[in-house]
Amino acid sequence: MFKIIALVLISIIFLFNLFISVKSYLARKREIPEEVKDVYDEERYLKWKAYSTDQLVVKMVISIVSFIISLALIIPDVFSIVAKNIENHYLSTLAVLGVYLGIDLIVGFIGDYVLKIKIEGKYGFNNSTMKTFVGDCIKKALLIIILFVGLTCLFIAIYEAMGDYVLILFSAILFVIVLFVAVISPLLSKVNNRFASLEEGSLRTRLMDLLTKNGYNVRDIKVMDASRRTNKSNAYFSGLGKTKTIVLYDNILKTLDEDEIVATFAHEMGHGLHKDSLKRSLFSLFSIIALVVLTWLLVRFPEIYKDFGFNGVNYGLGVILLFECLIPLVFTLLNIPMQALARHQEFKADETAVKEGYGDQLISGLKKLYKENLGDLNPDPLVVALSYSHPTLYQRIRNVKKIEG
Numbered sequence: 065m066f067k068i069i070a071l072v073l074i075s076i077i078f079l080f081n082l083f084i085s086v087k088s089y090l091a092r093k094r095e096i097p098e099e100v101k102d103v104y105d106e107e108r109y110l111k112w113k114a115y116s117t118d119q120l121v122v123k124m125v126i127s128i129v130s131f132i133i134s135l136a137l138i139i140p141d142v143f144s145i146v147a148k149n150i151e152n153h154y155l156s157t158l159a160v161l162g163v164y165l166g167i168d169l170i171v172g173f174i175g176d177y178v179l180k181i182k183i184e185g186k187y188g189f190n191n192s193t194m195k196t197f198v199g200d201c202i203k204k205a206l207l208i209i210i211l212f213v214g215l216t217c218l219f220i221a222i223y224e225a226m227g228d229y230v231l232i233l234f235s236a237i238l239f240v241i242v243l244f245v246a247v248i249s250p251l252l253s254k255v256n257n258r259f260a261s262l263e264e265g266s267l268r269t270r271l272m273d274l275l276t277k278n279g280y281n282v283r284d285i286k287v288m289d290a291s292r293r294t295n296k297s298n299a300y301f302s303g304l305g306k307t308k309t310i311v312l313y314d315n316i317l318k319t320l321d322e323d324e325i326v327a328t329f330a331h332e333m334g335h336g337l338h339k340d341s342l343k344r345s346l347f348s349l350f351s352i353i354a355l356v357v358l359t360w361l362l363v364r365f366p367e368i369y370k371d372f373g374f375n376g377v378n379y380g381l382g383v384i385l386l387f388e389c390l391i392p393l394v395f396t397l398l399n400i401p402m403q404a405l406a407r408h409q410e411f412k413a414d415e416t417a418v419k420e421g422y423g424d425q426l427i428s429g430l431k432k433l434y435k436e437n438l439g440d441l442n443p444d445p446l447v448v449a450l451s452y453s454h455p456t457l458y459q460r461i462r463n464v465k466k467i468e469g
């Protein structure tokens with residue numbers, strides 16, 4: 065019974081993602097809205113079509129392969145065969161997790177290789193060498209293994225020692241970890257990139273004036289050497305409290321003119337003024353509690369594991385069910401209001417830029433960034449509502465025009 069439920073959930077999630085991909089694929093036949101007709105020239109537009117088709121096809125193949133692998137592991141009870149004769153809780157958990165993570169990481173890296181090296185390279189985005197790519201993969205694999213194995217063992221230890229109090233203690237531990245990551249994230253990204261303070265000059269003066277005028281204090285304005293990895297341009301806002309930093313990708317300095325950089329910066333400052341990252345942190349606190357409750361439910365019912373060939377609870381299988389069925393289901397649902405909030409925050413941040421008198425520069429900057437990144441000009445509205453963290457370009461232009469009056 066539980067096995068059938070698990071398979072049904074995995075299938076629903078797979079079909080939902082396939083539906084999104086197919087919708088996105090079909091959306092490329094849609095008419096381009098008037099506001100954004102000037103973003104691409106003919107040649108550039110055809111390049112974009114080819115690029116997005118390649119990406120979609122690869123992503124669909126990856127998700128089909130992952131789906132088949134999941135079925136092939138679950139239906140014949142591969143996990144219980146692997147853990148057979150292992151008495152120790154921790155060791156049987158590690159055996160099951162090892163098989164799952166091993167396969168998952170290999171599929172992930174092959175997918176990443178095709179997406180990042182082959183496809184982005186084909187269209188001239190990728191600047192990362194094979195060495196950087198492999199280094200990134202190893203770092204990512206280590207991080208995932210340490211997180212999964214560490215947190216699972218921690219959960220087992222707490223659960224076996226304290227029973228249901230695991231709910232409170234484990235939530236608290238995860239929350240502290242999330243806060244810790246938020247505080248040290250500027251430090252963490254230093255492992256992967258080099259940061260330099262924005263050099264003195266009229267741009268830095270204008271940006272600092274803008275911040276002071278709005279009573280907003282940041283520790284520094286940094287430029288990150290993102291061009292070492294990608295040609296895509298961006299800017300982001302990171303850290304909490306005294307470690308607040310606004311980071312500009314070096315590409316943005318090359319792509320945009322000074323007014324457009326100030327406009328983009330005003331948008332980022334808007335996020336800061338509205339405390340958008342704090343609001344998102346509250347959402348992640350809620351997600352953590354949901355995650356812990358789901359994990360707890362999974363270990364409360366040993367009957368579940370009998371359906372998968374085990375004699376009792378196997379925490380490794382618990383983690384797999386959590387990540388293959390429950391998390392995708394719950395988080396796909398939670399993601400819908402969360403992304404709606406994120407899109408609302410983008411409109412509000414654009415409003416800050418307009419109020420500073422940079423509406424037109426914001427639009428021209430966004431157009432350049434879209435052109436550089438080969439962004440989607442007219443995605444399917446349903447896909448936007450279900451999964452986009454940013455409004456579409458023409459929606460943002462319409463919003464800016466509306467505020468400007």
Ligand SMILES: [Zn+2]
Pocket residue numbers: 331332335410413
């Ligand atoms: Zn934004």
